[in-house]
Amino acid sequence: MRNPFQPLKKDNWVKPYMKKYKGLLCLILVLGLLTFFCGAALMFNAGYLISRAAQRPDNILLIYVPVVLTRAFGIGRPTFRYVERLTSHNWVFKVTSDLRKRLYLTLAKDAAFFQQHFKTGDILALLADDIGHLQNLYLRTIFPTLISWFLYIIIVIVLGYFSWFFALGMALLLAIIVFLLPLVSIAVTGARVMQKKQLTQQLYTDLTDNVMGVADWVISGRENDFIAKSQPTLKALRKETLATKRFEWRRDFCIQFVFAIISVALLLWTNRYFTTSPAAVNWAAAFVLSLFPLIDAFAPVSQGVEEWPIYMSSVTRLNDLKPQEQALPQQAKLPTTVPPISFQHVEFAYPNESNIINDFNLTVNSGEKLAILGQTGMGKTTLLDLLLGDLQAQKGAITIAGVPVAALQEQRKELIGMLDQKPFLFNTTVRNNIRLGNLEKTDQEIDEALKAVQLGPLMARLPKGADTIVEEDGARFSGGEQQRLALARLIVQDAPIILLDEPTVGLDPITEKALLRTIFSVLAGKTIIWVTHHLQGIQNADQIIFLEHGKINMQGSPHTLYQENARFRKLYALDSGE
Template identity: 40%
Template sequence: MSRNMPNKPTLRHDEWVQPYLRKYGKALALAIFLSVATSVFACALMFTSGYMISLAAAVPLTVLALHVPSLFVRIFGIGKPLLRYGEKLVSHDWVLRMTSEMRRKLFVVLERRANNLDGRSKNTTLGSVLALLNDDIGNVQNLIMRSMLPLLSTWVFALVITGMCGVLSWHLAAIMLAVLLLLSVVVPLYSAAANSARTAAIKAAQKNIYDDLTDDVLGISDWILSGRQNDYLHRIDASLEKRARAKHAIAKFERNIALVSQIIYCICIVAVLLWAYAVFCNPQELQGILGAIAASGSENAPAYAPNWIAAFILCLFPLMEAFAPLPSAAMEYTEQIDALSRLNSFNPKSASKDDAVKPTRKAARTAAPAATPAREDTAYCQISSTPDIRLSNVSFAYPNCEEIIHGVNLSIPFGEKLAITGRSGAGKTTLAKLILGALQPTRGEVTIGGINPATHQDDIWHTIGILHQHPKLFNMTLRENLAIGNPNASNAQMLQVLENVGLRARFDKLPHGLDSIVQESAFNFSGGEAHRIALARILLANQSIVVLDEPFASLDAQTEQQVLDTVMRTLAGKTLIAITHSEASLAAFDQTINLSELNNLGEIS
């Protein structure tokens, strides 16, 4: 467990919990006092109840003998829930105030570091930020509520119980000390040590789930366009299964450790029963014990001995309620401290600095999804290898809006390079979605090779590729990013397309070749390189039609020209449709149409 324990600098320079412990120190002390008092009242309630019930069952020598225990039963019975309510009110009030302030502070820190999250920090991903906001603050809250407070309260309670037993008998104190040490120290420490690896596995799996999920959601269009929806749906299955296995193992361990605790508890009851029998059946010791707890030295004291035995045995039952949560609290402690360490890496005093933690991802993911074999061509609708595109009297309007596309007739023969321009809001992206089949026209018909793309989505994506303004590269290896275009592509094919798009020299500098990690949003690649990798993905897919959706908008003039030259060279012989505002790129296309004018013209071919 030591490897997972926090190091001294983490605790010494903690800026997230210690300030609130100082601020709410009195509330913490009050919560501990109320928790201990609640447990003492619970034991006292069972003690007096056991004595009174056994006394009433045995027909007491006088009815007045029931008056005092019944009074104490009322006092402890009313006091216990009141103390419990007060303890919950005090502890939850200050802990929830603390976490509310911590969330506000975390948002401020993240806002200050927004530039890093936009791409200047190589160590912070959207998944890690999501984990901070969703898991780590909650874990730090649980560090107080479910670990520190129960552990401290139970240890203080154990000292109180041992001290009270020591007043009566050192034999009883020795029994209780041994049992309480086992339940409050040995069992929790063993639980934490035995489950440290499982806790680490859950944490690692959860991190991969957040990273993969945010990565995939941001790049969902690329998965759909590549026809690999099933891979998208199942890519985090390995992490989910790993997390589920670790949680199942921990749940099984918790059941076993609960059984062990119950056995220790039963041994304690038997030991106390034997002690009580030895004491209360010995007239000399009986007088001493009764004198200590009831100031009774009367000649009738031996008649009440069985009642005291019942009282002492029943007094032990509330102990399990107090000590049962400790193994779980200890097991969660390492995860909670790790969460605190991650929060401290976002220290408000150093919010302008990059994270000091280095990425520790392996060069190649061991849990990478297996490539899904391509379906047989017979599963597809038959589409010509040289399809033309035709829009016949196409109109489109979004719900409750005026038509944005009006009676467009457009014919694009295979192999043509077409640029579509127009003012913002003219419907350029809408027209592209109609061609891609993402939208269906309100009126008219769109066909690709004689097939309606909207009704044959699974088939048409193997014919059409798209290069976005901000191409999505996933937080995976370069090989896995390229394989989205063709999961069965060989190393030689991948290297060839990298050569074709002008990235071979850059590839030779990568530390692990095709197994080098492409960080989230391509932090370790320039904008032009990211476009070229996305283009290489399209080349591997060998799609007949490629749509460019504002591909040059975020590039400088020199990079734009380089990417344009690469696109035109590598996509020669394919149909190319570009939605662009860039005047400099229009000369490279066979035909340019202005959508604002096309809405009012006849057929263009």
């Protein structure tokens, strides 16, 4: 079996935080020890008190101290337990807060890298599972295991004070629970829990794809296929879960059986050791009863470490989460006039795939309106990502006013604005959402932008006008209204280059036509590159290109293509329903 501690040798996601909060960690361990000490001491005093009271002492003062101690330990046990849980969860919340912030900054540092190398489901698995696993690593594994080890040492030392031979025997029996069965759990369930993790991650990916495309499933009448697609993975996951439960039942039975042996051995030893006098016999029940609360300290260790492979997988995955640092060239500064754009012999391929862009050449003149059409997967959106600098071409050059886009990243927000299929609206006021385009814009300028996109009458009807909350993800507004709000954001951004990535998807034809008319009206002086999947509003473009297999298959103005290209006329007729 591979060394289970190997991922921790070069770890920077677990050990640093144990050092950072080591004082709080020590407090947690002390409180945990005190909790189980009070539990064992409570039963110890109760056993002694019962035995001593059965002898009918002449004076109540002879059992007064055990009575007081029983009360004290009875109060101390839940008190220390509560404080230990409060402290341990506070510790974990501090750590996971740091971890989530760090993960967010890691993902945000190079979002394009993760979009290129990970599926959405993988990112959700990372956020939902891996950080959660680190939280469980502390709460369910590290804390209980360390406390059990300390208790193990204390018990052996205490028993050794009376009999080192008996202490050695107890050490061997307890070692079965503390060391042997946890190692067996890792060995037996290691591959199984990893399989469960892989299946769970596959479910994340499948369900993410399915849910995001649920409308297409319903429209195509394949609801049953939608439900059935995840069934094989669910069945395999259920099978692994049942097999794990069966092993856990057998392991827990072994733990209880070993404790039964320890109880009998302790009973026999105390009856032999503490029956030499009437006074000593009172200690027999005390020692035996003190054992039972300690079961709660030792039994969870095996359960906590059985998922160690999952935790280490998460640690490995997080430690490997290193976005590629893109070394940017010396940054240039362009005037914010409308610049020309040039693609020269551009080639691009995603990892382990063939080229999606092949020897692509294109010039977009200042103020020109370019429409890019083509089937899904032909590279339309990839061209926009290359122009933004989110992706880097393997060959060729992409320039704005003769300057490579990589040298314009610090000025990108001033040069390029974008309107995509589903612009995100934050759960704040309309004005705040628009002001994201330019934080320095006044309320009056924002109101003018809203009027320009024909939302003035709507703002007048809202309870608080432009200070109305848009609700989460813009739920207060329709799809067309959301796009107009995003368009107003572009107006206040005032970038000379505008990228439109199918902004009318999901809109009805009337709303789509009206929105396109508004877009090309308010952005009349800008350079526009418009990715679209059909020909509604195509007359607004100065130039059209059709992409097929990463190359330009057709190119020209709408009028020229309609006059000279039979394929374009056919597509136009189909799209317009003629």
